[in-house]
Amino acid sequence: MARRKLMSERLRVELAKELGFYHKVQNGDWGEITAREAGSLVKRAIEKAEQAMATGKDKGQG
Numbered sequence: 001m002a003r004r005k006l007m008s009e010r011l012r013v014e015l016a017k018e019l020g021f022y023h024k025v026q027n028g029d030w031g032e033i034t035a036r037e038a039g040s041l042v043k044r045a046i047e048k049a050e051q052a053m054a055t056g057k058d059k060g061q062g
C-alpha cells in the first residue's frame with residue numbers, strides 16, 4: 001500500500017526554513033532530520049492549519 005502524502009512538499013520546505021533545519025533537507029532527503037525536528041514540523045503545520053481555519057471562520061462571520 002502506497003503512503004499518502006498529508007503535507008505538500010512546498011509546505012514542508014517552508015516549515016523547515018522557518019524552523020531552521022532546511023539545510024538538512026534541501027537535497028530532498030527528509031531522512032536526515034531528527035525525531036524532534038519532525039515533531040516540530042508537524043506541530044507547526046497543525047498550528048498553521050488551526051490559524052487558517054480560525055481566520056476563515058472570522059471572515060465568514062460578518
